[in-house]
Amino acid sequence: MPAFKRHLLLPFVFLLFSFILTPLVFGKTALENARDDYTFQFTKYQEAKTNYLQDKAAYEKFKTAISKNEAFVSTKDYLLQVSKLYSSYLLLVKERGNQINWAGKENQRDKTLKLIDEDIAYLSDYTNRTKSAQTLEELTALSVDLSTQNKNKTLPKLYKVLSLYEVTETKSTLNYLNTTSQDVETYLSNNPSQNQSVIANWKTEIANIKNTTNSFIEKSEQILAKTGEDTAKYNEFEEISQRTNSAKSTMKRSQNLFQEILRLL
Amino acid sequence: MIRENVPITPQTGPQQGQTTEPPVKQSLDKRLINFFKNFEIKPTKGKLFVLLLLSGCLVLLYASLILLSKKPETLPPPVQKKEVQQEASPASKKPDLEALENKISDFNTSLDKLENFRTNYSPPEPDLNITFK
Numbered sequence: 152m153p154a155f156k157r158h159l160l161l162p163f164v165f166l167l168f169s170f171i172l173t174p175l176v177f178g179k180t181a182l183e184n185a186r187d188d189y190t191f192q193f194t195k196y197q198e199a200k201t202n203y204l205q206d207k208a209a210y211e212k213f214k215t216a217i218s219k220n221e222a223f224v225s226t227k228d229y230l231l232q233v234s235k236l237y238s239s240y241l242l243l244v245k246e247r248g249n250q251i252n253w254a255g256k257e258n259q260r261d262k263t264l265k266l267i268d269e270d271i272a273y274l275s276d277y278t279n280r281t282k283s284a285q286t287l288e289e290l291t292a293l294s295v296d297l298s299t300q301n302k303n304k305t306l307p308k309l310y311k312v313l314s315l316y317e318v319t320e321t322k323s324t325l326n327y328l329n330t331t332s333q334d335v336e337t338y339l340s341n342n343p344s345q346n347q348s349v350i351a352n353w354k355t356e357i358a359n360i361k362n363t364t365n366s367f368i369e370k371s372e373q374i375l376a377k378t379g380e381d382t383a384k385y386n387e388f389e390e391i392s393q394r395t396n397s398a399k400s401t402m403k404r405s406q407n408l409f410q411e412i413l414r415l416l
Numbered sequence: 417m418i419r420e421n422v423p424i425t426p427q428t429g430p431q432q433g434q435t436t437e438p439p440v441k442q443s444l445d446k447r448l449i450n451f452f453k454n455f456e457i458k459p460t461k462g463k464l465f466v467l468l469l470l471s472g473c474l475v476l477l478y479a480s481l482i483l484l485s486k487k488p489e490t491l492p493p494p495v496q497k498k499e500v501q502q503e504a505s506p507a508s509k510k511p512d513l514e515a516l517e518n519k520i521s522d523f524n525t526s527l528d529k530l531e532n533f534r535t536n537y538s539p540p541e542p543d544l545n546i547t548f549k
């Protein structure tokens with residue numbers, strides 16, 4: 152009874168799609184989806200690389216027209232996959248930027264978006280050029296093109312973008328620390344406690360954390376100010392990252408202090 | 417009443433010894449059987465029941481799946497949380513202290529979410545040295 156089976160099959164297909172799509176649509180944030188996509192593209196990239204290396208070895212060994220064509224097909228596939236990998240990575244970075252509190256720094260947010268979008272546009276054009284390539288020699292030239300773009304344009308822009316992320320997120324967290332500690336102090340002034348010495352020590356500890364954090368941020372901002380308008384070198388990014396991460400570690404010390412003061416209240 | 421393949425004759429009532437089958441039901445049965453025959457389905461009550469049951473189950477499964485997988489995009493407002501806590505413990509703390517606790521909790525969560533961009537977002541390094549000997 153094929154018709155009867157066909158009727159039964161439709162609900163099952165519907166159910167299968169529901170299982171696959173529902174978590175994707177409802178269960179994950181945009182950042183999680185971007186991360187998953189990047190992981191997926193990375194897996195596909197590794198597969199494409201394996202095929203490319205195999206066909207390349209076969210072509211270099213046999214040097215036949217067929218092996219050359221196979222090498223052409225797998226190299227093209229590999230370059231297209233590299234392009235997808237970069238695109239998914241840039242989209243992930245872009246999505247991460249949306250999680251940052253840019254209050255008062257909207258111009259910097261717009262700058263990061265512009266820089267990322269420029270590279271996504273380049274990759275779109277690159278994909279079209281790769282798709283229309285007809286020979287292995289063209290693909291070799293295209294790989295040089297992508298490598299040059301990556302080295303001279305994409306990475307310096309990316310270092311700038313990530314440096315801005317580092318500084319902005321650290322600064323916004325320090326602001327958050329300031330308001331939270333201020334709330335505690337307001338509460339303490341409205342509800343005087345017996346443990347005045349503990350509270351005084353708590354205040355000095357928090358003040359130390361704020362000062363140290365601020366000092367790290369200022370240093371990172373000084374380095375950021377020396378970077379290019381739209382680009383940064385890797386060592387600059389590295390230095391900024393070291394300072395901001397020291398600031399973040401310092402701020403994390405406040406977690407225990409806040410728990411401590413809550414026990415007293 | 418017109419029946420398929422039955423000549424139109426005046427209704428004179430049932431003859432003696434004849435059963436009084438309702439003509440409408442007979443006609444519907446025939447139509448249903450013809451309908452299923454056209455679709456190459458040989459229906460039995462069991463099969464139809466299973467099909468109906470399966471469809472019902474699928475709809476219920478899909479609905480429950482959507483409901484279960486829906487996560488709140490943001491945390492519930494702290495005020496609501498406070499109300500629940502207050503109900504749970506009548507001898508509770510002052511509301512402003514609970515608000516403060518919630519603020520501190522939110523701040524600690526934001527600290528936990530801080531990332532090192534240099535290590536967590538390092539760019540991919542694909543091999544682009546495409547050369548053939």
